[in-house]
Amino acid sequence: MELIADILLVAGALGAAIYCHVLARRLSRFNDLENGVGGAVAVLSAQVDDLSRTLRAAQATANNSTGSLDTLTDRAEGVAKRLELLVASMHDLPDAPPPPPETGLVFRRHPPEGAEGRT
Numbered sequence: 001m002e003l004i005a006d007i008l009l010v011a012g013a014l015g016a017a018i019y020c021h022v023l024a025r026r027l028s029r030f031n032d033l034e035n036g037v038g039g040a041v042a043v044l045s046a047q048v049d050d051l052s053r054t055l056r057a058a059q060a061t062a063n064n065s066t067g068s069l070d071t072l073t074d075r076a077e078g079v080a081k082r083l084e085l086l087v088a089s090m091h092d093l094p095d096a097p098p099p100p101p102e103t104g105l106v107f108r109r110h111p112p113e114g115a116e117g118r119t
Contacts, residue, residue: 031038
């Protein structure tokens with residue numbers, strides 16, 4: 001009976017050793033920097049760094065654009081106020097005089113000498 005128990009114990013230890021060996025190989029392939037998840041993590045980390053740099057550059061550009069837009073908006077508001085004053089002052093002007101009556105006279109320009117017959 002002891003012999004059977006020893007055989008089963010050795011078989012169990014041998015099975016556990018094979019199982020650990022298989023898991024070690026899978027883990028080494030899993031962490032491989034070229035093909036495994038380790039490589040994917042490294043690529044994603046590099047992409048996050050690139051995106052962070054791009055985001056900082058976009059924020060700086062947006063801040064510059066905001067400043068210039070503020071300046072242009074202030075200038076446009078000033079111009080709009082001046083236009084409102086000009087339009088308001090137009091109401092104070094007298095109406096345009098009526099056009100002179102037509103007399104029926106028509107003024108024509110004479111063609112230069114020697115140009116008769118040419119069009």
